[in-house]
Each structure stands twice: as C-alpha cells, then as structure tokens.
Amino acid sequence: MSADAPPASLRLRIDHEALANNWRTLDRMSGTASAGAAIKADCYGLGIDNCLPTLRDAGARHFFAAHWGEVAAALNHVPAQSIAVLHGPMTREDASFARETGAVPVINSLEQAQRWVDSGGGRCHLMVDTGINRLGIAPSQVGDAAIQSLSVDVLMSHLASADEDSDRNAQQLAAFRSAAQHIEHGSLSLANSAGVALGNGFAFNLTRPGLSLYGGIARPELADAIKQVAYPEAAIIQTRALKAGDRVGYNGEFIAITDMLVGVVSIGYADGFLRCWGNVEGSKGSHFLRCESQLALLGKVSMDMVVVDLSNCPNLREGDWLSVPYSLPYAAQQSGLSQYELLTILGHRFR
Numbered sequence: 001m002s003a004d005a006p007p008a009s010l011r012l013r014i015d016h017e018a019l020a021n022n023w024r025t026l027d028r029m030s031g032t033a034s035a036g037a038a039i040k041a042d043c044y045g046l047g048i049d050n051c052l053p054t055l056r057d058a059g060a061r062h063f064f065a066a067h068w069g070e071v072a073a074a075l076n077h078v079p080a081q082s083i084a085v086l087h088g089p090m091t092r093e094d095a096s097f098a099r100e101t102g103a104v105p106v107i108n109s110l111e112q113a114q115r116w117v118d119s120g121g122g123r124c125h126l127m128v129d130t131g132i133n134r135l136g137i138a139p140s141q142v143g144d145a146a147i148q149s150l151s152v153d154v155l156m157s158h159l160a161s162a163d164e165d166s167d168r169n170a171q172q173l174a175a176f177r178s179a180a181q182h183i184e185h186g187s188l189s190l191a192n193s194a195g196v197a198l199g200n201g202f203a204f205n206l207t208r209p210g211l212s213l214y215g216g217i218a219r220p221e222l223a224d225a226i227k228q229v230a231y232p233e234a235a236i237i238q239t240r241a242l243k244a245g246d247r248v249g250y251n252g253e254f255i256a257i258t259d260m261l262v263g264v265v266s267i268g269y270a271d272g273f274l275r276c277w278g279n280v281e282g283s284k285g286s287h288f289l290r291c292e293s294q295l296a297l298l299g300k301v302s303m304d305m306v307v308v309d310l311s312n313c314p315n316l317r318e319g320d321w322l323s324v325p326y327s328l329p330y331a332a333q334q335s336g337l338s339q340y341e342l343l344t345i346l347g348h349r350f351r
C-alpha cells in the first residue's frame with residue numbers, strides 16, 4: 001500500500017502576480033515587438049507547471065524550450081505551434097517528433113536544415129549566429145540551397161553581451177539586419193532579457209526574455225521594474241543548545257564562542273543551496289530570515305541541511321519556517337553564483 005507523502009519541509013513560493021507583471025513589463029519595454037518567454041530548464045528551475053500557465057494567461061504566445069524532452073510538459077498548457085525548440089533537430093527522431101507533436105524546430109546548421117527538409121520540411125525557425133559562436137548558421141550560409149528551401153517563420157539570432165555596454169551589441173545587430181535581407185522570414189527576433197533593455201532597435205518583432213521573467217535583473221535598467229518571483233523557504237528540523245567551544249557541521253568550521261541556541265534547517269546543497277553560501281570565513285554574512293530578523297549561517301552547508309544562529313529569535317521551534325534571502329542580484333553577490341545558476345540549481349525537493 002502506498003501512502004501519500006506528508007508535506008515537505010522545504011517549499012518554494014512562486015509569486016504569480018510578479019511573474020505576470022514581469023512578462024507584461026518586458027512586453028511593454030519591447031515596444032511594438034511582442035515578448036515571448038524562454039521556458040527551458042523547467043522554466044529556469046521554477047517549474048513549468050507553476051510558470052507556464054501564468055505566462056500564457058499574461059499574454060505570452062511564443063515559448064522557447066531547449067530540448068525536445070521539454071516539449072511534452074509544455075504541451076499540457078500551450079499549443080504545439082507556439083513551442084520552439086532551440087537545439088533543433090539533431091536526429092531523424094527529433095524531426096519526426098517535431099512533425100508528430102507540431103512543436104517547431106529552430107534550425108541551427110546546414111545539416112539540421114537538410115534533415116528537416118528530408119523529413120518533409122514545413123514551418124520552422126532559423127538561428128543565425130552573429131557572434132556568440134554557439135548555435136546557428138553563419139551569415140555566409142544563408143544563401144545555401146538547404147537554407148533557402150526552408151519555410152522560415154522566426155529568423156533569430158542571440159546576443160552574447162547584452163548584459164554589458166559593449167560594441168559587440170551593435171555589431172551583432174548590424175550582422176543580424178544584414179542576414180535578414182537574404183532570407184525570407186515571417187518575423188525577426190534578437191533580444192533576450194538584457195537585449196530588451198538595450199532599446200527598441202534590438203526588439204524587432206519578437207523578444208525572448210527568460211531570466212527577467214523569473215526575477216533576474218539582466219541589466220540595471222530593469223532593476224526597478226522587475227519583481228522577485230521565487231521565494232525559497234525551509235523549516236527548522238531541530239533546535240540545539242551549544243556550549244562555548246562546541247563546533248558545528250563537517251570539519252567543525254564554526255566554533256561557538258559563548259553558549260548559544262542554534263537551529264538545524266531543512267535545506268542543503270542538494271536543493272541548490274550550494275556550499276559557496278557557507279560562512280566558512282565568517283565574512284560573507286550569509287543568513288536566513290524570520291520576519292525582520294537575520295539568522296546567520298554557521299559552518300558548512302550539508303547535503304540536506306544547514307545550521308543557523310537562533311540568538312535573534314530564541315523562541316523558534318522545530319517546524320517553524322525560515323526564508324532564504326533570494327532577491328537574485330543580492331543572492332548572486334552573496335553566493336558568487338550567477339542569477340541564472342541560482343534559479344536553475346534549485347532542486348526537486350521543494351513543495
């Protein structure tokens with residue numbers, strides 16, 4: 001007999017209103033272009049079932065997955081024709097899967113173009129590489145017969161340095177404009193989240209924000225407009241009274257200098273709370289929050305738990321919930337991780 005699992009001691013609160021607002025903000029900042037939504041990596045770790053309905057209801061109509069394996073979950077919420085798969089058809093099976101489901105391949109190479117045409121062709125998107133040297137055909141390849149035989153809906157490229165004030169942004173913009181003159185297409189798309197903040201010249205017909213939908217501040221211009229979406233919270237599993245001289249955690253890196261009360265909290269590196277948050281040098285000031293009180297992290301982060309100083313909240317008990325400060329720019333600064341990493345490393349044990 002299988003029993004339902006009791007509620008988890010770790011939860012992720014998603015602010016759906018903030019997520020919808022972030023999409024609307026990015027859509028507005030895209031000017032006459034519409035904002036789509038990058039939904040790869042399970043909506044940047046926040047859960048496709050949590051996020052995709054909200055993005056759809058806010059008005060998003062173009063969704064970008066990376067893997068074909070991400071299509072099925074998206075199909076529960078949005079029509080296949082609205083789902084683009086960025087990695088493109090790497091195999092014949094990928095092309096057949098696209099054909100069966102109706103999800104739209106992004107063609108990234110002459111080989112992918114030929115594979116798509118051989119499988120029967122039809123509507124696709126095309127990625128042109130204008131300088132990131134990741135995926136996409138070279139601008140010099142747009143005249144190739146396999147490329148010219150495609151029915152390209154969205155012609156796209158991807159910016160390498162949109163989060164910086166770099167000359168490369170204008171160079172990529174010019175290369176994209178020029179490539180667009182040599183291939184028929186339905187619409188044009190260049191900007192990710194940071195690209196949206198570069199201004200309307202970069203927006204074309206369709207923008208592809210990801211990070212900033214989910215609360216990341218891709219450029220300083222977005223700081224006031226974009227709201228935090230993900231709020232991790234963890235329960236106290238146990239409280240303990242330490243004596244002066246007691247050590248905490250693996251390798252005993254924290255040593256109590258006085259008697260003190262501590263709490264063992266149900267979040268660890270398996271949940272994406274990596275060791276770089278640990279207070280090893282005593283200098284980083286990583287902490288948890290309970291109401292307005294800061295509870296300092298003590299010693300190393302374990303796989304399933306961390307230990308915090310309860311001196312500021314001595315009445316806390318087993319089962320009480322603490323918040324993990326997760327404003328992404330702040331958390332990135334505290335942990336040394338990128339805002340992208342902070343979202344996508346969140347584990348699977350959150351309720």
Ligand SMILES: *Cc1c(COP(=O)(O)O)cnc(C)c1O
Nearest residue numbers: 038158192193194208209210211
């Ligand atoms: C991930 C990705 C995006 C979204 O980028 P953000 O920086 O998260 O806004 C857009 N386009 C492509 C091709 C991507 O791979």
